[in-house]
Amino acid sequence: QVQLVESGGGVVQPGRSLRLSCAVSGFTFSSYSIHWVRQAPGKGLEWVAVISYDGSDKHYADSVKGRFTISRDNSKNTLYLEVNSLRDEDTAMYYCARVRSAHSYGSDFDYWGQGTLVTVSS
Amino acid sequence: DIQMTQSPSSVSASVGDRVTITCRASQGINSWLAWYQQKPGKAPQLLIYAASSLQRGVPSRFSGSGSGTDFTLTISSLQPEDFATYYCQQSKSFPYTFGQGTKLDIK
Numbered sequence: 001q002v003q004l005v006e007s008g009g010g011v012v013q014p015g016r017s018l019r020l021s022c023a024v025s026g027f028t029f030s031s032y033s034i035h036w037v038r039q040a041p042g043k044g045l046e047w048v049a050v051i052s053y054d055g056s057d058k059h060y061a062d063s064v065k066g067r068f069t070i071s072r073d074n075s076k077n078t079l080y081l082e083v084n085s086l087r088d089e090d091t092a093m094y095y096c097a098r099v100r101s102a103h104s105y106g107s108d109f110d111y112w113g114q115g116t117l118v119t120v121s122s
Numbered sequence: 123d124i125q126m127t128q129s130p131s132s133v134s135a136s137v138g139d140r141v142t143i144t145c146r147a148s149q150g151i152n153s154w155l156a157w158y159q160q161k162p163g164k165a166p167q168l169l170i171y172a173a174s175s176l177q178r179g180v181p182s183r184f185s186g187s188g189s190g191t192d193f194t195l196t197i198s199s200l201q202p203e204d205f206a207t208y209y210c211q212q213s214k215s216f217p218y219t220f221g222q223g224t225k226l227d228i229k
Contacts, residue, residue: 045166045209047218059216095165107213108156112165
């Protein structure tokens with residue numbers, strides 16, 4: 001079955017960095033674009049970034065552009081999000097989500113991981 | 123950026139009620155709209171894609187309609203498991219954006 005499992009979250013001081021991972025199984029990873037979506041405690045959903053299925057194209061939310069980097073290793077079936085220069089407002093649960101349609105950026109997300117929590121605090 | 127505005131922000135209803143949630147886009151998005159359900163402590167689940175297409179495995183009491191800027195999610199007869207928060211999401215252009223959410227709770 002399709003699974004996405006995030007890891008790498010934790011408590012980090014402002015200005016520091018983390019690398020989040022999303023390990024996938026149950027589908028052909030190299031055929032699907034994957035997105036990161038985050039949710040601050042008690043708040044709504046915020047789209048963060050996307051990487052195309054072949055890794056050739058990426059897009060970011062303005063709030064993270066220049067600080068976050070999305071990447072993927074199709075040989076390891078793993079997606080990454082390098083989060084740098086962390087701010088208090090980056091505190092959130094970070095979800096990776098698969099698009100419903102292969103070989104496209106996708107318009108919607110049919111499978112989600114359980115999330116990894118990033119807490120930025122001094 | 124395209125802004126997505128949901129209404130109401132919260133609604134109380136009873137089992138068996140019909141509930142409608144609306145989502146308005148700040149500019150036309152054709153049918154590039156999805157709806158998600160999220161329960162506390164869980165990841166969102168896709169309900170509707172392309173404004174009106176029911177995701178596989180989602181009960182038929184859920185339906186979506188609309189195009190352009192105005193969209194609705196309707197639950198025809200509320201069941202106990204439907205009490206949750208609902209989000210719309212546009213994918214017409216980057217950055218993708220979500221509505222602020224509508225919390226549906228028990229009256």
